[in-house]
Amino acid sequence: MQKENIVPESRDNAFRDLIIKTPGGRNIPTCMQCGICAGSCPVNHEMDYTPRELVRMIQLGLKKEVLSSNTIWICTTCFSCSVRCPRGIYPTELMETLKPIAMSEGIRNRNAKFDNVFADVIKKNGRASEFLLISKYSISEPGMIKQAPFGLALFSKGKLPLSIDKMEDVRELDAIFKLGEKSVDKEAKESTVAKESKETAPERSPKENEGQEAEK
Amino acid sequence: MKYSYYPGCAQHGTAVDYRMSVEAVFRRLGIELEEIKNWNCCGALHVDDMTTRVALSARTLAAGKGLDVATPCNLCYSNLMRANTALEDTSLKNRVNGALASKYDGDAKPKHLLEVIVKDMGLPKLSEHVKHQLKIKAVPYYGCLLTRPENKFDSPENPKSLDNLILALGAEPVKYYYKTKCCGGPILITNEGLALELAKDLLVMAKETGADCMVVTCPMCHLQLDAKQKAVEAKFNIKIDMPIIYFTQLMGLAMGIAPKELGLDKHLVPTDKFIAKAGR
């Protein structure tokens, strides 16, 4: 993996400040990089950055790397890191905070795909039927065909009903899902605003400015 | 004793055996579980927008109508608990209530069925219903989300309630250091290889204790450890053969309920040898 140098241009302080203000980002400035989060993580080895590194990158405002890292999608949400962190940081909630921001930035991930399918199923039916979930997901993930024998085994035990479990009245959830659209918009907006303001009023060193002027 | 009951989606699908055993056991214990009308999914771990997820749980809690809201699922339980904490933020609460038909004031108490048995009813009372002492060794497996992150009911790292329940049924809870480790359930669909690796670690360690079964409290854990056990065996070329038993099924056996009524024939890992050993 190509690693970029950390330079002022790669740091987005507005992104850092935004994350730190969310409940999932609390106490991040006090991280002492002890690594108990990563040491406790059952799936750390599959992540491109460990939870500790992710927190460090947020301290620095490395927005691009943070949002495109697979770390946030690998997390199993077991909360081991969160209950052990001696500084009161909740990496699990941090991952949850970062997911919708990454999606709104257009960053795609296989896990994001499943989450979208899941949310759609609930939006329509109010409940998650395993059969529906798997069949919908399979459309976009052809590899799922390998799961057919497993599905059959469940089916034979009566554990995979083909009838779709539905709420009697699912309309009540409409307003709830609207909430989500709003809050993704809001966070995305804040995030782009931050980006714009950075572009329009860059915190450049005097030296750089000199260089530019010389070019002109 | 009466609770508002929030079964969660799995009870209508892969956890049909869990549902059967809950119904059988709670009826005999005289604990009324009144199912919430028109209940909705809690969003599990897959509705990424937190406001939406909190709202989904808030709707459920509001439907509790003053009763404690009991649920058999670790995932649902953790979402309900976390929603309560998140709603301490009044501006979020106002936003969420704006989307709810009946408003939630934040004072419903979510309870996992294990908590209902161990804390509300109490194990001495359970002992009165035990007809057969189960002479078996069992692995108490809590999973991650029963005690984390809201560890109000038992310790996040070393909980004891399920151990004590197993003990009250005459069985022996073995020392199992992995009792709250992740089973891989949440990533089963999206990252099967990794999910199976996590399940394997748990199953191998459980096997090492020499226990006769592994007791679980969550449909997701059950799916991972029971239904996927064969896949674990195939992938890692090992033999596990460990029955995965819901705690309600274990209670049912001790209470003298027929295995079939408890859905024990619906497991993918055969349970007959285990049932025989348990003295039935």
Added chain:
Amino acid sequence: MSEPKKTGVYLCRCGGNISDAVDLQSVADSLKGENVVVNIQDYLCSSAGQDKIKSDIEKGKIDRVVIGSCSPKLHLETFRGMVKEAGVNPNLLEITNIREQASWVHDKDGKDSVNSKVKGLIKGAVARMDSIEPLVPLEKKLVDRTLVVGGGIAGITTSLEIADEHEVILIEKQPYLGGHMIGLSKTFPTLDCSQCILTPKMVAVHNHPGIIMHTQTEVADVSGSPGDYSITLKHSPRYVDIEKCISCGACTRKCPTGAIFLPFAQAVPQAYMIDMSKCDHCGACVKICPRDAVNLEAKEETSTISVGAVAIATGFEPIDPSFIEEYNYPSPNILTAVEFEDMLSAKSKTGMRLQKADGTFPDRVAFVLCAGSRDFTGKGRKHCSKVCCIYSQKQAQLVKKMKGDAEAWIFYIDMRSAGRRFEEFYHHTQEKGVNYVRGKVAEIIPKQDGTLTVQYEDTNLGRKGREIFDMVVLCPALIPSSGTKELADKLGVQLGDDGFIEEKHVKLDPVNTLNQAAFAAGCVLGPKDIHDSVTEGISAAHKVSQFLGKGMILIPPEKPMILECNGCGDCVKACPYNALALEGRKAVLSLLACTGCGICVPACPIKGIEIRNFTRNQLKAQLKAMLAEAPGVVVFIDPYAYAAADIAGVNRKQYSSLVRFVSLPSIHILDADVVNAAFEYGATGVMLIEGTTDEKLTLSSDELYKRLKKDTRKHKKPLRYSHIETAQYEKLTDLLNVFASQAGAKAEKRSRKEKEEGTQEGIAEAT
């Protein structure tokens, strides 16, 4: 004094610490028109600053001084000494704290609000200065004897250093001297043997004619006052007479249950003892003892001693790491560093051999640092325990020394080997082949074969690791030993929020406490190594000698004056210290027994008692001038809570600049007269904040509050009481903020209402 009084007001910029937040010139300007001389200096505490005041006095410009500077805790004595030299009564100098309680804590409120607060405080102080009287401190003879509590290296050093000049009574909770140090193997960074350097000191204590030593002894009760304490000691039974026992060991050989034993070979005192939980009272030891030293019927005893000073050296204890559930302590082969040391020390029960539960040598040993330290979640302790980085390296070296091919791993977060000889020690340990991993251990899982799986992230590589060890040594947070708080409360000594004793000044008075007769040394002041404990022991001894050497203790002269008495005896009943008595139908005060709490003031039904320099009229004058500048929240505060406010200042904890502290010897001096006056002069709310832990006072605080609440009800303004110990400075600032905003809101509501009523009245008049 026949000439008119003239006060000099001196304001200190404190090199910007004050002047950056407060416009001192405008404060000075606001005093125009008052009968004062004003001067501003960069550093008043400097000789230039002090000389200015001195020369103004000597030139006859002023004869009283108000200083606006840092907390009086820091320089009051210096300034008072200076004016005394210049011929002014020390009492006629007072300090208004405009740094810790103003410039450092009101960043958010804007300069105007802080300026107006400081103006009010100074005007109040000037008004007060106009009315107070010169007083001469009372002198009381000191008891020339010191109690040293704790027989570890700090207490031993303190005792030996004092004992040539003043008598010492040294008490120790354990049955032997030496504290934690006697349980150490080698000591870093020199690796010399702990008992070899400590035993001679313990013997010296035992043999010193000026030291009386009691083991198995604790402080049960403290009465009296600084310089003249009467302390009750509680002695647990040893069942063997230390004086008679000659350590022949005959008893042990006869004992069928192993209940009678010598704690360890070098123990001081050299005497056997009985563990009663093992004794079956067969009496074999009693019969065999050639010196008749055994007494199975011994009971707990108490004795009372009289001392002038107390040195607290009660040390530390390791936190019990079982609360860190992921570490699975206690389990076989998971031990604390203290248990590891014990195994290799004079107290060893394994013949000074390092061994696992099965008796064999551990070939792979892990040291886990920061077990319960640096934790801000409330589960562990916030502080760094300081010594673990070095001692774990020493322990790792010992492992390597005992078996060359054994492996020793140290799991650390930050390797803190600061100070002389320690980086070299770190380097040397690296050379020995000890394996360092930067990462806090995530979990320790015992396996059936007795080995332990340790899981962690190597944070230097960003990779998770898993290793199998034969033994894991946890380096637990070091915390004050149990009983520290009880002892501190008995002596009126303050603790920090970490439970360690609060120094009089964190940097400049490191072994003094806020109680002038109580001193501290060693780990009761915070985790530290032997070198630093010894240094503090020597320092504390010096401070004790200096204190006792004066022979006299000055008692603050702010005592009750009985101006009028009808002989009702209410004050006698009210006084919790038995300092008042009726003689010939008149109340008479015993100045030496009186603590100056002022509880007798509101007790007197005819208002015949006043505290010197805290009379009702003096307090009212101060309040009037202070609140005339701008209204605010008046907070009456006792010296202990005042210290909490100072700590809040040092930590820059922000709170509302409406807060106006009025310092009192104790809040019990107050009655409705003063509180009503505060309301009348414009206070939007009044708070009483008490910090003393003296139950003789706090037991009646609730009653005081209720009485005041009732008697000031007519103002309909908020009145609140709170108890804040010195350590709870965060709670203090939270309370102040909440109260200030409540009082503010209430005041606003009231003024709106008055306005409305006012217009209505206007209309009524018009019609």
